Amino acid sequence: MDTPVTPSAETPRNGIMENAAPKISVKGVTKVFSSKRGEVTALKDLSLDIRDGEFLVIVGASGCGKSTLLNLVAGFDSATHGEVLLDGRPVTGITPECGMIFQQYALFPWKTVQENVEFGLKMKRMPRSERKERAAKFIDLVGLNGFEKTYPHHLSGGMKQRVSIARSLANNPQVMLLDEPFAALDAMTRQVLQEQLVRIYEKHRKTIIFITHSIDEALLLSSRIVVMTARPGRIAQEITNDLPHPRNADVQLSDRYLELKRHIWSSVQAEVLKSMEVETR
Amino acid sequence: MTSKSNSNLVFVSLGSLLVFLGLWELLCRMGFIEPLFMPSPTQIIARAVKMLDDGSLVQHTLASTRRVMVGFVVSSLVAIPFGIFLGSSRFFMAVFDPFISLLRPLPSMSWIPLSLLWLGITETQKYSIVFMGSFAPSLLYIIEATKSIDPLLVRAARNLGASNLDVMREVILPGSLPQIIAGLKVMLGIAWTCIISAELVAAREGLGFMIMNGKEYFQTDTVLLGMVMISITVMIIDVLFRKFERRLLPWTRQ
Numbered sequence: 001m002d003t004p005v006t007p008s009a010e011t012p013r014n015g016i017m018e019n020a021a022p023k024i025s026v027k028g029v030t031k032v033f034s035s036k037r038g039e040v041t042a043l044k045d046l047s048l049d050i051r052d053g054e055f056l057v058i059v060g061a062s063g064c065g066k067s068t069l070l071n072l073v074a075g076f077d078s079a080t081h082g083e084v085l086l087d088g089r090p091v092t093g094i095t096p097e098c099g100m101i102f103q104q105y106a107l108f109p110w111k112t113v114q115e116n117v118e119f120g121l122k123m124k125r126m127p128r129s130e131r132k133e134r135a136a137k138f139i140d141l142v143g144l145n146g147f148e149k150t151y152p153h154h155l156s157g158g159m160k161q162r163v164s165i166a167r168s169l170a171n172n173p174q175v176m177l178l179d180e181p182f183a184a185l186d187a188m189t190r191q192v193l194q195e196q197l198v199r200i201y202e203k204h205r206k207t208i209i210f211i212t213h214s215i216d217e218a219l220l221l222s223s224r225i226v227v228m229t230a231r232p233g234r235i236a237q238e239i240t241n242d243l244p245h246p247r248n249a250d251v252q253l254s255d256r257y258l259e260l261k262r263h264i265w266s267s268v269q270a271e272v273l274k275s276m277e278v279e280t281r
Numbered sequence: 282m283t284s285k286s287n288s289n290l291v292f293v294s295l296g297s298l299l300v301f302l303g304l305w306e307l308l309c310r311m312g313f314i315e316p317l318f319m320p321s322p323t324q325i326i327a328r329a330v331k332m333l334d335d336g337s338l339v340q341h342t343l344a345s346t347r348r349v350m351v352g353f354v355v356s357s358l359v360a361i362p363f364g365i366f367l368g369s370s371r372f373f374m375a376v377f378d379p380f381i382s383l384l385r386p387l388p389s390m391s392w393i394p395l396s397l398l399w400l401g402i403t404e405t406q407k408y409s410i411v412f413m414g415s416f417a418p419s420l421l422y423i424i425e426a427t428k429s430i431d432p433l434l435v436r437a438a439r440n441l442g443a444s445n446l447d448v449m450r451e452v453i454l455p456g457s458l459p460q461i462i463a464g465l466k467v468m469l470g471i472a473w474t475c476i477i478s479a480e481l482v483a484a485r486e487g488l489g490f491m492i493m494n495g496k497e498y499f500q501t502d503t504v505l506l507g508m509v510m511i512s513i514t515v516m517i518i519d520v521l522f523r524k525f526e527r528r529l530l531p532w533t534r535q
Contacts, residue, residue: 074440076440099440100436102437106431106433109532110456110458110530111532123444123447124442151532167441168441171442
């Protein structure tokens with residue numbers, strides 16, 4: 001292959017300050033889970049820097065520790081070795097600075113759309129009227145006007161995930177962590193939500209870490225892509241995604257797109273095969 | 282179609298009840314049943330009219346209902362927050378577990394002698410019997426209900442800045458409320474058995490007292506009237522409870 005992909009270290013980063021301290025810094029993290037059946041090393045000596053305002057997509061085979069990594073950044077779990085830094089300070093517990101979006105939405109079924117979106121603000125003891133105003137803004141942003149008083153079980157999957165995004169944004173986190181957020185949605189809904197997320201990213205410039213196993217999704221959304229190895233999870237490859245915006249159908253049919261896709265697939269494929277060998281052994 | 286057949290079924294139920302009462306009345310009138318052992322429906326109705334007239338029927342019914350309600354509400358108000366607390370703290374669960382395990386198998390009847398010794402034949406004694414009979418099982422229902430919460434929701438709440446207390450109040454309580462209410466419905470039935478047994482042993486009013494007193498004077502119709510009143514009162518409270526449940530859980534409505 002005639003070097004179609006330049007290693008990230010030498011690539012100019014589109015509009016993102018190169019020398020600024022990283023927003024999130026994962027330093028030599030190892031995570032071992034112990035269970036009755038023995039120990040499983042989910043992540044091994046993984047290091048990764050994420051800059052402020054970056055849209056990082058992590059791609060990898062299932063069971064490669066992508067979610068484990070995200071849980072460490074969110075503070076849901078702690079590393080066996082190494083540490084995760086947010087703005088240079090170690091993450092020691094769950095922090096609202098890193099808003100998490102789950103694949104299963106995790107909406108509170110006993111709260112209406114509006115009450116769900118207001119949740120983080122209520123936790124900050126924000127006055128009711130102010131809360132309502134702010135929630136309305138984000139419900140509007142995700143296009144759910146008119147559904148304020150609806151309970152989640154009346155909503156479709158796509159709408160639920162939009163509520164979850166609005167709930168996270170209303171809380172104004174610096175970092176958004178998305179764990180395969182669109183994996184459970186149908187293809188059309190997924191596309192709509194991907195476009196919506198890109199618009200939100202461009203408007204609010206949050207730092208985003210997004211996990212997926214869809215290479216197309218990674219190419220559509222990211223400013224940088226990290227491919228993870230099969231268990232124990234490590235970084236197999238980093239690719240700066242220099243595709244032009246908006247990444248419409250033309251871009252998706254361009255040579256550069258196909259080139260990147262082929263490149264990522266070849267390394268993901270190797271990892272998938274490796275992980276299947278591990279499972280059958 | 283369905284609604285029509287449903288209303289037909291109501292008539293079937295009503296019909297079977299009337300046939301039963303008719304047969305009963307007939308057997309009594311024809312002398313197959315001794316009224317001392319089993320008075321006829323009309324005798325029971327006559328007794329009801331008489332006791333409604335002198336106000337004693339209402340007095341006994343209200344006395345028992347009040348005792349059940351006070352004991353049950355106090356027990357629930359203590360058990361709900363305590364159960365949610367124990368459900369979210371494994372340490373304190375371990376601290377209290379031996380006592381709950383010891384209390385739970387005790388039937389409320391077994392508390393009657395001690396409660397009489399400590400409190401005498403008082404209203405407080407009646408409340409305490411209902412409380413002791415329903416507290417430990419309610420607590421276990423509530424602890425169990427807290428375990429049905431999806432841990433992902435707790436994570437999401439913590440991620441949005443909720444403290445431990447916030448999680449209990451905003452996630453665990455509302456999330457386990459459907460199961461808690463289902464459990465309390467069962468407990469309400471148990472509270473009634475508590476109060477009737479307490480009144481059978483020692484009381485000056487109440488449906489249990491009425492039944493016991495009727496037996497003393499060989500007024501079998503009073504005994505049966507007391508039993509019928511228990512059934513009717515529990516049925517009415519059950520309907521009210523269901524209304525209250527629907528209001529409390531609007532999000533479970535389809």
